[in-house]
């Protein structure tokens with residue numbers, strides 16, 4: 001799936017230029033001309049991987065948009081690059097106070113912006129938890145022998161299908177991070193089809209049942225997806 005960048009900019013010429021250049025670099029884009037559209041689009045599937053945010057918007061300041069993105073569970077980790085006019089020193093500081101990741105001063109060169117976009121995306125790319133090849137993964141009551149496709153809960157063997165095993169290890173490798181059904185379909189099933197998200201639900205349900213006491217390690221975020229706990233709860 002391509003990386004989606006949400007462009008929040010009310011100057012249509014600049015928004016078009018950004019869109020053109022980002023798409024030429026292989027990114028997918030979506031444009032919001034107002035703060036309210038920005039907040040709406042930021043929560044819609046597919047979720048943006050990065051937000052370019054102008055500070056001076058007609059209906060709300062960019063800093064307020066950034067603050068709201070940071071307060072929302074769904075968007076709190078999305079990287080934000082603020083686009084600011086020269087001399088907006090205070091806004092610049094506030095931009096960082098409200099959680100922006102970087103800023104560029106207008107007028108900026110497209111090349112400079114692209115470098116920053118790439119740098120931020122690289123930084124934001126979370127490391128997947130390594131799955132050891134020569135020892136078992138232990139997480140609370142759960143133990144995984146990854147190369148052997150074997151799973152134990154409280155040292156009792158659990159029999160998973162190859163697909164369930166892939167679903168479990170994919171969730172585990174991204175533990176602490178919400179995985180949308182669309183992302184799971186694309187990475188576990190290698191397909192992308194909105195109509196098939198129920199498939200994910202069905203398999204998660206079966207996987208949870210099989211894992212018994214360890215099934216709670218996979219949390220449901222209603223309307224969003226699933227998340228393997230960052231750490232096992234005290235048991």
Ligand code: CA
Nearest residue numbers: 010054056057
């Ligand atoms: Ca503006």
